[in-house]
Amino acid sequence: MTQNFIPQNSEYKISSVEVTASCPSNIALIKYWGKYEGQIPANPSISYTLNHCHTITKIEFFADEPFSVQTFLAGKEEVKFAEKIEKYFKNIELYLPWILKGKYIIKTENTFPHSSGIASSASGFGAIAKCLMDFDDIFSNGIEKEFKTKKASFLARLGSGSACRSLYDGLVVWGETDEVMGSSDLFAVQYPNEKIHPVFKNFNDWVLLIHEGQKTVSSTVGHGLMDANPYAERRFQEARENFVPMKEILKTGDLQKFIQLVEHEALTLHAMMMMSEPAFILMKTGTMEVINKIWNFRKETNLPLFFTLDAGANVHLLFPNNGQENEIKSYIESELLQHTQNGGVVKDVMRF
Ligand code: PMV
Secondary structure, three states: OHHHHOOOOOOOOOOOEEEEEEEEEEEEEEOOOOEEOOOEEOOOEEEEEEEEEEEEEEEEEEEOOOOEEEEEEOOEEOHHHHHHHHHHHHHOOOOOOOOOOEEEEEEEEEOOOHHHOOOHHHHHHHHHHHHHHHHHHHHOOOOOHHHHHHHHHHHHHHHOHHHHHHHOOOEEEEOOOOOOOOOOOOOEEEOOHHHOOHHHHOEEEEEEOOOOOOOOOOHHHHHHHHHHOOOHHHHHHHHHHHHHHHHHHHHHOOHHHHHHHHHHHHHHHHHHHHOOOOOOOOOOHHHHHHHHHHHHHHHHHOOOOEEEEOOOOOEEEEEEOOOOHHHHHHHHHHHHHHHOOOOOEEEEEEOO
16 A cells, blocks of 8 residues: 555656645544554544644755755754654655755744644644655656645654644544545545534634643653553554444534543543553643533533543643533633643634
């Protein structure tokens, strides 16, 4: 299958050019946690693509200069990031044979705070992969649009797994499952729009910035710890099984079941961290306080406010725009913001 992404006798005419691309972040509903050799996910996942949180990347390519990479994050040179990208470019040479034949200056910016813990690696690698496919398009004299996005998703995956889902809008699936036609371990596919109830197409994600510092355990290390986790196999199986009810929920618009499934997925992700060896906990006191408040709020009001979590302490507050959102928003402002480190909240919506 990867064969499809290896160019067959392509003639490249490389030149010094500059391209710019932007790519949104995404938040998983059924989570990817655990992987095999070559960035193959241990289970399928599905995410919402965000609208405002994105990365804008400009890459200048200087043809026929010795291979080197220089990177700037929000105007500041980042040597560590450049080393990571150099390694990544070497890793994908098989798929882009021209990639080591020049020098790169990469300037990248996020529309969300760097310290927020919002998956900048997803939007970051998504934007770089888009730029690379723009170069490929220019150097090879045209690539078919659908294939270009698919290959960008394939390349983004090799940088950061969940990044492959950021190449598409709406609900996006990565990882092979019988429940979604065309799904693959190698790239993401868009979940069919006509199989999604309208209630899920107009959704908010407000990210409460509970903790703005560095995570104590990176997601690379976290994925790795799943290899020896005695509960891993059951977890992978459960995630696969969760696609069956998810498909039905998305079709029928059953918000109650959606809430149950999405919160269960988030807590399972963190339970896996606690059952790793060594164990680690990324949630903070504020995370727990917010979760308990959300549960109480739902019990008292029956309003559809719920949460999901990434590999970090911040809480993604999810709620639909279904006529009850103003009440939910006032509750968040008056009761939940106080649990953030600096009053920080990133107000986003899902991109459809
Ligand atoms: O793509 P990575 O390696 O940053 O892993 C992301 C893992 C989660 O965000 C926790 C879940 C997911 O599916 O995005």
